[in-house]
Amino acid sequence: MRKERWTIGRIVLLAAALLVLVVMLVLPLVVVFGEALAKGIGAYFSTFGQRDTLASVRLTFIIALITVPLNLVFGVAAAWCVAKFEFRLKGLLVSLIDIPFSVSPVISGLVYVLMFGLQGWLGPWLQAHGIKIIFALPGMVLATIFVTMPFVARELIPLMEAQGTEEEEAAVVLGANGWRTFWRVTLPNIRWGLLTGVLICNARAMGEFGAVSVVSGHIRGLTNTMPLQIELLYDGYQAQAAFAVASLLALLALVTLVAKALLEAQPVGARDA
Amino acid sequence: MKSNVIPGFGTTLGITLLYIGLVVLIPLSALVIRAAGMGWDAFIMAAFSPRVLAAYRLSFFSALIAATANLFLGLLVAWVLARYTFPGRRLVDAIVDLPFALPTSVAGVALTTLYATHGTMGALFGHLGIKVAYTPLGVIVAMAFIGLPFVVRTVQPVLQDIDAEVEDAAASLGATRFTTFRRVLLPIILPALISGFAMAFARGLGEYGSVIFIAGNFPGVSEIAPLLIVTRLEQFDTAGATAIAAVILAAAFIMLLTINSLQKWHQRRFAAG
Numbered sequence: 287m288r289k290e291r292w293t294i295g296r297i298v299l300l301a302a303a304l305l306v307l308v309v310m311l312v313l314p315l316v317v318v319f320g321e322a323l324a325k326g327i328g329a330y331f332s333t334f335g336q337r338d339t340l341a342s343v344r345l346t347f348i349i350a351l352i353t354v355p356l357n358l359v360f361g362v363a364a365a366w367c368v369a370k371f372e373f374r375l376k377g378l379l380v381s382l383i384d385i386p387f388s389v390s391p392v393i394s395g396l397v398y399v400l401m402f403g404l405q406g407w408l409g410p411w412l413q414a415h416g417i418k419i420i421f422a423l424p425g426m427v428l429a430t431i432f433v434t435m436p437f438v439a440r441e442l443i444p445l446m447e448a449q450g451t452e453e454e455e456a457a458v459v460l461g462a463n464g465w466r467t468f469w470r471v472t473l474p475n476i477r478w479g480l481l482t483g484v485l486i487c488n489a490r491a492m493g494e495f496g497a498v499s500v501v502s503g504h505i506r507g508l509t510n511t512m513p514l515q516i517e518l519l520y521d522g523y524q525a526q527a528a529f530a531v532a533s534l535l536a537l538l539a540l541v542t543l544v545a546k547a548l549l550e551a552q553p554v555g556a557r558d559a
Numbered sequence: 560m561k562s563n564v565i566p567g568f569g570t571t572l573g574i575t576l577l578y579i580g581l582v583v584l585i586p587l588s589a590l591v592i593r594a595a596g597m598g599w600d601a602f603i604m605a606a607f608s609p610r611v612l613a614a615y616r617l618s619f620f621s622a623l624i625a626a627t628a629n630l631f632l633g634l635l636v637a638w639v640l641a642r643y644t645f646p647g648r649r650l651v652d653a654i655v656d657l658p659f660a661l662p663t664s665v666a667g668v669a670l671t672t673l674y675a676t677h678g679t680m681g682a683l684f685g686h687l688g689i690k691v692a693y694t695p696l697g698v699i700v701a702m703a704f705i706g707l708p709f710v711v712r713t714v715q716p717v718l719q720d721i722d723a724e725v726e727d728a729a730a731s732l733g734a735t736r737f738t739t740f741r742r743v744l745l746p747i748i749l750p751a752l753i754s755g756f757a758m759a760f761a762r763g764l765g766e767y768g769s770v771i772f773i774a775g776n777f778p779g780v781s782e783i784a785p786l787l788i789v790t791r792l793e794q795f796d797t798a799g800a801t802a803i804a805a806v807i808l809a810a811a812f813i814m815l816l817t818i819n820s821l822q823k824w825h826q827r828r829f830a831a832g
Contacts, residue, residue, distance in 0.1 A: 299643075304639075311655070315661075317669045321672060360575065363574040367568055367571040393785075396788060396792065400586070400589045458566065463566065486659075493662025495664040496768050513663070520772065525668075525672070529668065532665040
């Protein structure tokens with residue numbers, strides 16, 4: 287690292303960059319908490335006494351509790367086969383994992399309506415058997431899984447590729463089976479990256495709006511998640527309540543970012559070795 | 560073959576393919592098949608009516624302008640984060656990812672309040688006679704918010720990897736700082752800049768949650784393409800929604816292919832350099 291001198295040019299660039307970040311990122315955040323507390327702390331907490339809002343918090347947690355573990359298993363499996371083996375069309379597989387990143391969230395919801403909706407492929411059959419997927423929890427879970435599928439895999443693949451295969455090979459040669467190798471050798475090596483992936487996946491699962499909105503049907507107190515409840519309250523001229531719910535999700539985002547920064551600052555020995 | 564001692568290839572590849580197939584590929588193919596089965600005339604009518612064309616235009620140009628703005632703002636932020644050490648740098652670095660972690664509906668209501676006539680930024684722009692919220696300009700503001708991290712996060716690592724000696728050499732040969740930037744640094748970071756731009760642009764094209772609140776959604780004026788999908792679905796016009804979605808999806812995949820080839824070009828340049 288060469289020595290830094292604080293020339294005028296540097297100070298101007300630093301100030302400009304900080305101004306950009308404050309205006310673009312910090313101000314919206316300030317608005318969320320400011321508006322949430324605009325009518326005082328009592329009004330803030332009374333928002334969470336409302337039945338529908340509480341129900342939206344509960345539904346958000348339920349969806350994340352189903353989605354995140356499934357995407358975690360997928361992410362570990364995908365990272366294992368991509369990072370530890372060479373095979374044909376691997377590049378294609380990695381591109382497939384990335385697909386949800388480039389699909390508009392609205393389309394991520396729409397595809398499940400086309401599969402399971404009343405006018406969808408399986409719609410008539412599902413209705414005949416009394417199974418509800420669209421405008422119900424299963425559809426919302428599916429749409430959330432679609433959107434958040436790549437996060438754990440994306441975090442683990444580069445990490446596991448960088449770690450190579452020697453340690454696992456040694457374990458196997460010494461007689462450990464696949465599970466044991468994974469639990470005792472691989473998992474300790476990837477634990478921080480895994481945790482980062484899970485945190486990001488969870489934040490996105492709890493915050494997904496577009497995809498879930500399409501399949502939810504917006505039934506008050508039943509199929510509204512927190513992001514949808516924000517829309518409902520905001521459009522219903524209950525801005526303070528909308529921002530109170532938003533403040534919880536903003537807090538989750540901040541905690542996730544701080545945790546991610548701390549995990550990435552783990553000493554190289556603990557993280558990558 | 561990189562390794563054939565480590566077990567679990569078949570199992571993990573199987574899980575990965577099954578999951579991607581069920582969650583992503585089959586639902587997406589439902590969309591493609593439904594769109595293909597519509598018949599040419601019906602598809603054109605639904606996907607390219609004047610109102611829909613206006614929405615594509617708005618999404619396209621707003622995403623383009625927002626990504627272009629992010630090209631400069633993102634480079635500035637990446638530069639400062641990669642080159643300068645200052646108190647709180649880690650915190651500033653962490654906040655850059657906020658648009659990734661903050662739910663889009665939270666960003667949507669916050670930006671709307673901030674840029675509405677009575678909001679802090681809205682009042683500021685109001686003095687200049689510019690209306691932001693509920694105009695196409697608001698759409699651009701939301702897309703700029705959502706796209707900023709893409710440019711920063713692609714350019715920052717490249718800037719960090721550039722050897723200080725390269726610049727010192729240029730300077731010692733008599734190059735001015737600007738010439739050094741233009742002739743030495745810019746060619747190195749250009750592929751990353753273009754990748755980041757393309758990712759921000761693609762994200763803007765499909766963005767829904769953060770835009771719909773601030774846009775006002777006036778048909779033909781500030782109505783984005785993903786919103787029209789939702790509108791069609793609410794009118795029980797599944798075919799109409801499918802046609803528009805097929806067009807947006809095709810555009811997204813063209814963008815994805817472009818980004819992938821850019822990244823390959825990027826890697827080749829680095830391998831060569």
